[in-house]
Amino acid sequence: MHSKAKRLKEIPSKDVAGYTEAQKLLxxxxxxxxxxKVRRQAESDAVEALEAAQREIESLLASIPTDVHDVQHNRVLSQLQSIINQLEKVPMAVGAYSYTLLLIYQIFREMILDHLYYVFSV
Known part of the structure; x- marks a missing residue:
């Protein structure tokens, strides 16, 4: 507990006006x-969700073959959707939210571009 809060607790109950004010301030x-504490936990949870999503992105990128014809598009789209679901756990009230929106935008863009490339290359 902060030292000022400790001092407020030490105000004797005999000092009725001071004690009442101290109790309000406490x-x-x-x-x-x-x-x-709630906000700190939300920030921590958001960072954890972002880090998990980034690990999933790295894993996905590492698993995609260089030959476009070997790519399992449904699996890739499913993994991208899983990453989006992870990112949607980040609440708007935390600092990491704008970065989360950027990642979601980039994933959707990649999903659309990948789908269009697949459709026109087949």
Whole structure:
């Protein structure tokens, strides 16, 4: 606990006005602290989801053969959808959200381009 919060707890109950004010401030402090903990956990979860998605992207890229005719398009599309699902776990209120949107955009673009290339090359 922060030193100022500790000092608020030390105000004697005999000082009715000071004690009441201290209790109000402590309640505000504890509520704010709870919100900070929730946001910190959300940021941590978002980073974890992004890192998992990036590992999936790297794995997918490593597994795609160089010859376009050897690519299993349905499997690739399925993996891309799995990555999008992972990225959609990132809430809008976290700092990583804009990066998440960029990744989703890039994946959709790749899905569309890959599908068009496959359709016109077959």
């Amino acid at each position: 309640a505000i402090y504890e509520a704010n602290l709870g919100q900070v």
